[in-house]
Amino acid sequence: MSNRILIRADDLGWTEAINYGIAKSMRDGIIRSVGLMSNMPAARHGWELVKDLNPCVGQHTCICAGRPLTDPARIPSLCEEDGTFHPSRVYRSAKEDFVVVDEAVLEIEAQYQKFVKITGRQPSYFEGHAIASHNFFQGLAIVAERHGLPLLPFAPEGPVRFRNTMLYTSMDSIKPNYDPFESLKAAALNDYGPDGCCMFVCHPGYLDDEILKVSSLTIPRVKEVAMAIDPAVRQWLQNNQIEVVTYDDL
Numbered sequence: 001m002s003n004r005i006l007i008r009a010d011d012l013g014w015t016e017a018i019n020y021g022i023a024k025s026m027r028d029g030i031i032r033s034v035g036l037m038s039n040m041p042a043a044r045h046g047w048e049l050v051k052d053l054n055p056c057v058g059q060h061t062c063i064c065a066g067r068p069l070t071d072p073a074r075i076p077s078l079c080e081e082d083g084t085f086h087p088s089r090v091y092r093s094a095k096e097d098f099v100v101v102d103e104a105v106l107e108i109e110a111q112y113q114k115f116v117k118i119t120g121r122q123p124s125y126f127e128g129h130a131i132a133s134h135n136f137f138q139g140l141a142i143v144a145e146r147h148g149l150p151l152l153p154f155a156p157e158g159p160v161r162f163r164n165t166m167l168y169t170s171m172d173s174i175k176p177n178y179d180p181f182e183s184l185k186a187a188a189l190n191d192y193g194p195d196g197c198c199m200f201v202c203h204p205g206y207l208d209d210e211i212l213k214v215s216s217l218t219i220p221r222v223k224e225v226a227m228a229i230d231p232a233v234r235q236w237l238q239n240n241q242i243e244v245v246t247y248d249d250l
Helices: 016-027 043-053 088-093 101-119 134-147 180-188 209-214 219-229 231-239
Strands: 003-012 033-036 056-061 126-128 160-162 165-170 196-202 242-245
Touching (some): 003 016, 016 043, 043 101, 101 134, 180 219, 231 242
Parallel strands (some): 003 033, 003 196, 003 242, 056 126
Antiparallel strands (some): 160 165
16 A cells, blocks of 8 residues: 655745746646635735646635735734734744634635635635634634535644544754755655555745745745656655645545
8 A cells, every 4th residue: 555645835825936836836746735825915826827737725824924804903913003914923922822713713704705716616625824823723613614614623743634534744844954855755654554644734936025025934945846846756756656645635
């Protein structure tokens, strides 16, 4: 029996450069699952680039970058004074969870509705971007239950269950001396058991001025594009009988 690996690209829609890198990684590479940030101005641009590539696309719900789709006056716990979302560093430095669940639900619902409007489909998976907030995750669960969406739970340690599969997350992009191919090989060769699967989360993309201003994750994005499109990587997966699956396959 071959091992399985789910390779997911996050952040479609953040900037046009990110979109081009993700599209390249899907068109010429091994990535088949992608998370769309429907609140971002480049969301529709990103979808237009990948929609004909048979993507497994999920909602990568974001409350820490860009602007909300909801009137900021209705969701003050999520926003800066200028109406943008609190950046991720605010969440990391907070001593308590300041997200108001009802406000989170308003924005998550708005992003879901925008996702459907852009893509014309339901998300294949439903999850959140970058922050660890129990109240945010509670909001995701509420909206997922409301619409019957496949919620991808968050767990800082250990696997999560998605349908009948236990998913073991591998995400090394923020580690020093990151080598995407070496991380992929290490993740793919682990034994996850008969009901387990590796979920390799990456953030491929090209860089523009906008992403350099707002994201601390830069060079690893470019390296992940190069890894995804490298024929040697595809050949290694075949030689080691590693099957690349999507959330739709689980």
